[in-house]
Structures are given as structure tokens and as C-alpha cells.
Amino acid sequence: MDFTQIVNAFPSLGDGLLLTLELTVLAVIGGVVIGTLLALARLSNSRVLSWLAGFYVNYFRSIPLLLVITWFYFVVPFMVGWVTGTNQPIGAFTSCLIAFMMFEAAYFCEIVRAGIQSISKGQVNAAYALGMTYGQAMRLVVLPLAFRKMTPLLLQQSIILFQDTSLVYAVGLMDFLNVARSQGDITGELHTFLLFAGLVYFVISFGASTLVKRLQKRLTV
Amino acid sequence: MISIQNVSKWYGDFQVLSDCSTEVQKGEVVVVCGPSGSGKSTLIKCVNGLEPFQAGTIVVDGTSVGSPKTDLPKLRSRVGMVFQHFELFPHLSITENLTLAQRKVLGRKDDEARRKGLALLDRVGLSAHAAKFPGQLSGGQQQRVAIARALAMDPIAMLFDEPTSALDPEMINEVLDVMVELAREGMTMMVVTHEMGFARKVANRVIFMDRGAIVEDADKDEFFGSPRSERAQAFLSKILSH
Ligand SMILES: Nc1ncnc2c1ncn2[C@@H]1O[C@H](COP(=O)(O)OP(=O)(O)OP(=O)(O)O)[C@@H](O)[C@H]1O
Numbered sequence: 001m002d003f004t005q006i007v008n009a010f011p012s013l014g015d016g017l018l019l020t021l022e023l024t025v026l027a028v029i030g031g032v033v034i035g036t037l038l039a040l041a042r043l044s045n046s047r048v049l050s051w052l053a054g055f056y057v058n059y060f061r062s063i064p065l066l067l068v069i070t071w072f073y074f075v076v077p078f079m080v081g082w083v084t085g086t087n088q089p090i091g092a093f094t095s096c097l098i099a100f101m102m103f104e105a106a107y108f109c110e111i112v113r114a115g116i117q118s119i120s121k122g123q124v125n126a127a128y129a130l131g132m133t134y135g136q137a138m139r140l141v142v143l144p145l146a147f148r149k150m151t152p153l154l155l156q157q158s159i160i161l162f163q164d165t166s167l168v169y170a171v172g173l174m175d176f177l178n179v180a181r182s183q184g185d186i187t188g189e190l191h192t193f194l195l196f197a198g199l200v201y202f203v204i205s206f207g208a209s210t211l212v213k214r215l216q217k218r219l220t221v
Numbered sequence: 222m223i224s225i226q227n228v229s230k231w232y233g234d235f236q237v238l239s240d241c242s243t244e245v246q247k248g249e250v251v252v253v254c255g256p257s258g259s260g261k262s263t264l265i266k267c268v269n270g271l272e273p274f275q276a277g278t279i280v281v282d283g284t285s286v287g288s289p290k291t292d293l294p295k296l297r298s299r300v301g302m303v304f305q306h307f308e309l310f311p312h313l314s315i316t317e318n319l320t321l322a323q324r325k326v327l328g329r330k331d332d333e334a335r336r337k338g339l340a341l342l343d344r345v346g347l348s349a350h351a352a353k354f355p356g357q358l359s360g361g362q363q364q365r366v367a368i369a370r371a372l373a374m375d376p377i378a379m380l381f382d383e384p385t386s387a388l389d390p391e392m393i394n395e396v397l398d399v400m401v402e403l404a405r406e407g408m409t410m411m412v413v414t415h416e417m418g419f420a421r422k423v424a425n426r427v428i429f430m431d432r433g434a435i436v437e438d439a440d441k442d443e444f445f446g447s448p449r450s451e452r453a454q455a456f457l458s459k460i461l462s463h
Pocket residue numbers: 232235237255256257258259260261262263264
């Protein structure tokens with residue numbers, strides 16, 4: 001094993017890691033926002049809205065992530081071009097980001113929904129009794145309380161998302177794993193690079209997971 | 222101030238309220254009592270529209286609660302409510318609990334809301350706890366904050382749903398004292414409680430409910446002197462013997 005090759009490849013590995021993290025963070029933010037809206041729709045009194053959101057969640061939870069990624073890469077730009085009449089490719093990063101947001105939103109939706117439902121009727125009544133509208137009660141009382149309870153679950157889901165970003169190799173995006181693999185190919189040290197990549201994924205995921213568990217303990221006491 | 226006329230409510234086939242009628246005049250204190258499950262909480266929640274009802278009318282200060290045209294949030298902002306389990310917002314400090322609705326619902330400026338909130342906190346004897354969080358206070362203290370929070374909205378009437386029944390005995394009086402003072406200042410109050418000492422002290426009228434119906438609605442002296450209904454007599458002798 002030749003570790004100097006890894007050291008030499010640090011700049012490109014760093015770029016890859018940056019892309020992976022960027023994709024993770026943006027997808028989590030987008031996924032939580034869309035997921036929260038979906039959760040509100042699922043819990044709303046409107047049958048139509050609730051059904052549509054439910055269908056969305058069940059649909060995305062029933063198809064492989066890899067399919068969603070390739071679908072968004074190949075089909076969505078075509079559809080966007082067809083609608084807008086232009087022929088601008090939207091790029092692998094953007095299409096992957098959208099794919100992750102939409103896909104993860106289905107999972108975040110279920111976490112947020114459980115969080116909202118865990119807030120007692122009494123708290124909601126107290127907010128209403130003070131004259132708050134539905135929107136105010138949600139925004140000022142229910143969601144802040146729900147997110148507090150859900151934070152560990154949301155972070156745990158984000159760690160899974162972090163690992164899943166490696167699927168972007170399918171559309172040729174140079175994320176951390178893809179860079180490591182191609183550097184391994186170039187230098188003929190594939191084993192070393194893959195071992196190193198595994199180590200990095202492990203350290204980040206396990207470290208984050210440990211932090212989440214600690215946070216969870218602090219939140220429950 | 223509050224007029225309840227022939228109100229009925231069902232949960233599916235189960236009738237929770239049957240043909241309830243009563244009035245609460247301005248400045249009056251009305252105590253509602255009755256066995257568990259008799260519909261006391263449901264009735265009081267109908268008054269500010271937290272529970273819908275299927276028949277009858279409730280009018281609060283000229284506004285019909287059941288009418289679909291009524292701006293319920295606006296109506297509720299004018300009627301204070303205190304709950305059995307306090308329901309302070311645990312993610313907010315005591316000061317924030319006192320100011321949140323003043324700012325967001327009434328649109329008061331930060332410092333105005335703060336001044337008002339802290340003055341009321343002082344009134345319930347808890348100024349020292351302004352920066353704490355609800356979880357750091359005892360039950361009795363939390364309930365006093367909850368009363369202050371409702372008063373901060375300058376309500377025209379106050380509804381209480383068993384405000385002391387979740388409290389340890391030694392804390393009941395500190396909450397009742399605040400309520401007695403409020404009653405003596407002329408606040409219009411509808412109070413679900415089994416604290417008959419409180420009723421004796423400040424109530425104008427006592428309502429006794431059983432199985433969703435108002436069985437007895439009498440002046441205080443009359444109620445304690447000689448309740449007409451057998452069920453009210455039985456109930457009274459049971460809780461007074463404790
Ligand atoms: N959401 C609901 N669905 C079905 N039944 C309900 C619902 N809420 C309350 N009830 C029933 O309505 C009845 C009246 O309830 P309510 O809470 O008003 O009684 P209460 O007089 O306040 O009793 P307590 O002294 O125990 O607080 C009870 O029999 C209760 O089981």
C-alpha cells in the first residue's frame with residue numbers, strides 16, 4: 001500500500017468531500033422544508049391535500065433512490081426544456097440535489113408528522129386560546145416543540161443521506177467516493193483508496209451518530 | 222357577557238352536552254362542578270370555540286361563537302383560559318410565555334408587552350422567575366404564570382378548567398388566592414372546580430352538571446343551603462366529606 005498517493009490526491013479528494021458535504025447539507029435543508037410542508041398537508045383537514053401528500057410519500061418510499069437520481073438527471077432536464085422551450089441542461093449537481101431533496105422529503109415528512117402528532121392537544125389548545133391562528137400556533141408553538149423532539153431522528157436520517165450521496169456516481173458527479181475511485185484507478189492503488197474512503201465515511205458517520213446520541217440524552221433529561 | 226342557550230354536542234352517537242343553558246353576567250363568578258365525565262370541560266371549551274357544538278347558541282360579548290362568520294382567533298384573544306395542566310410553552314422562557322401572544326396576536330411592541338407581562342408576573346408574586354423556563358417552576362408557580370399569561374391579553378372574561386386539580390395540596394391555595402383576588406376585582410369568571418371553599422368565598426352562582434346536562438343552576442347560598450336535585454346533594458356530600 002502506498003499512502004503517499006493518497007496524500008498527493010488530497011486536493012481532489014478534498015474537492016470531492018466538499019461536494020459530498022454540500023450536497024448533504026443542501027439536500028437536508030430542502031428535504032426538511034419540503035417534508036414539513038408535506039407533513040402539514042398530510043395532517044390538514046383537506047382530503048385532497050392530505051391524499052396528494054400521502055401519495056407522494058408512498059410513491060417515493062416505494063422506488064429506489066438510484067432510479068430517482070437517474071430519472072431526474074435524464075428526464076427532468078428534458079421536461080424542463082420542453083416546457084420552457086429552451087435547451088439548457090441543468091447540470092448533474094443541481095439535478096442530483098433536486099432528486100435528493102424530493103426523495104428525502106418523503107422520509108422527513110414522516111418524521112415531522114410524528115413530531116407534530118406528539119405535541120399534546122393541550123399545548124395546541126393553549127395556543128388557540130390565546131388567539132393564535134392555525135398558522136401562528138404551528139409556527140410559534142407546535143413546530144418548534146416538534147422539531148426539538150425530532151432533532152435526533154432528523155440528524156440520524158441526515159447521516160443516512162450523507163452515505164447515500166455516493167449514488168451520484170451513476171450520473172458521473174465527482175463526489176468523494178467517485179474521486180477516490182478514479183484516483184485509485186489512475187494511480188493503480190484502488191484498494192488503498194477504497195479503504196481510505198471507507199475510513200473517512202466511517203469516521204464522519206460514526207462521529208456524527210455519537211454526537212446525536214449525546215444530544216438525544218441531553219434533550220430527554 | 223356569556224350567554225349559553227340550548228347547547229347540545231355529540232361525539233358520534235354519544236351526547237356529551239344536552240340542552241345546556243345558562244348566563245354569566247359581567248363581573249359575575251360562576252362555578253361549574255359535577256362528577257368526572259359530566260361535560261364540564263367540554264362546556265367551557267365551547268364558550269371560546271375550542272370545541273364545536275352542533276345545536277344551540279353561545280354568545281360572548283355580542284359575538285356568536287358558533288357562527289361560521291365569527292373570527293374565532295379574535296374572539297379567543299379576548300377571553301382568557303386557564304387549563305388543568307397549565308400548558309405553558311416549555312420551549313419559551315417565562316417572559317416569552319407572557320409576551321408571545323401579546324406581540325403576535327395583539328401586535329403590541331416588544332417593550333410594551335414586556336412591561337405588561339412583568340407587571341402581571343409581579344402581581345402573581347413571581348417576578349424573580351422571569352428568566353426561567355416553565356420546567357424549572359413548581360406546578361403552583363406555573364399555574365400562576367398561566368393566569369398572568371391569560372391576563373396579559375386584557376381579557377373581558379376568564380375561563381378556568383380545574384385550575385388546581387393537578388396540583389399538590391400545598392400549592393392549591395397560592396393559585397386560589399390569585400383567583401379570589403381576580404374575582405374581587407370584578408373579573409367575569411367561569412370556573413370549573415371542585416374547590417367548594419373557593420365557591421363559597423367568591424362565587425355568585427354554582428352550576429351542577431351531570432351526564433352532559435345542567436342539573437342545577439343556583440345562587441351560591443341556595444346551592445350550598447339546599448340544593449334541589451338529589452344528585453347535586455349526593456355530589457356535595459361526597460366532596461365535602463373529603
Ligand atoms: N374527543 C372525544 N371523543 C369522544 N368522547 C369524548 C371526547 N372528549 C371527551 N369525551 C367524552 O365526553 C364526556 C365529557 O368529557 P369532559 O372532559 O367534558 O368531562 P369533565 O366533566 O370535564 O370530566 P373531568 O372532571 O374528568 O374533567 C366524557 O364522557 C368523555 O369521555
